[in-house]
Amino acid sequence: MRYNEKELQALSRQPAEMAAELGMRGPKKGSVAKRRLVKLVVNFLFYFRPDEAEPLGALLLERCIVAQEEPGGFSISFVEDLSRKYHFECCSQEQCQEWMEALRRARNEIRKMTGKDPLEQFGISEEARFQLNSLPTTHGRTACIGSQLDVLD
């Protein structure tokens, strides 16, 4: 499947929801746990070798299942193949709990479950959303959505 890898790499450099060095073991039988810098950004989990700037890989977290394994350890697997588990070892059960909650929150699907856009239900009109011209630039990007959508409305 083709995808815009450069943008995925750029995403891995964005501020993370959670980041920590954890033990990580891949789903293949016989794989060994290795220390990885694990970084949660929006609905992706990136993992790096601890001293490297480019991620080794990324896991899209949609439709994932997060489960407690041994104390202080959790796994991520996916709905279509529950036997393939990515294992993570934390330094404490508390850290493990924090990660599991963060990973579950990370899925976009949770927003869908409620059937509600979290902003719309509070009467925030569409126009207000698209008035982003006044926003400061973030990471050098300007929010030009607003100016274009005025034309449509």
Add this chain to the structure above:
Amino acid sequence: MKLNERSLAFYATCDAPVDNAGFLHKRGGRGAGSHRRWFVLRGNMLFYFEAEASREPLGVILLEGCTVELVDVREEFAFAVHFAGGRSRPYVLAADSQAALEGWVKALSRASFHYLRLVVRELEQQLAAMREGSPANALPASPSPVLNPRPKENGRAVWSALPEQPTAAPQRPPLPPRRRASASNGPLLSFAQLHEQYGLEVRALRSQWRGGHTGLAGLEVSWHPSESGGTHTQDQP
């Protein structure tokens, strides 16, 4: 970079409702013509298939950090998905009608988490500015800070850094979506309510998720209408 492509493909074709779907013309690489593809938007991922019935996507465009602009190029109803930093070329897409074009531009503009965070940040700033302007306004115990615009070092999410006000009930129930305010009762109160209501709902949802409830019925949060009368107002300052 490794990516769990198999999971991606399953996500692309799963039964869950999509944010938008339809045919678009996608321009190929430099100089190549455009192909009509079936596009499916789910969250911050825009998948494209050879045909509507295809079982696997040809590709996916990660939409985080993108901006969407109309283009006035040789194709009608065309728009482009741009990424900053000059890393990737823009994706130029064309819809079949004005209505489809508008639908796609709106849906794609809202597709990223980044976008949601921008809006939240903007609301926070507006709230802070208004609070400074009216310190005497009767707000419940003022939290400080309401939401942290950047994820904190200890890993707490923007959404979870909410004020602990379990007993503060909102004074007005939220309006149904898309309703305009007819009279303004003072925008400051509305923002405080927005934050509180949102915070209460998020906390209720979180405790539901922890309890393992997945049904919609378990996610209702009951609102307590205020004793005083007055018009429903939700005005954007």
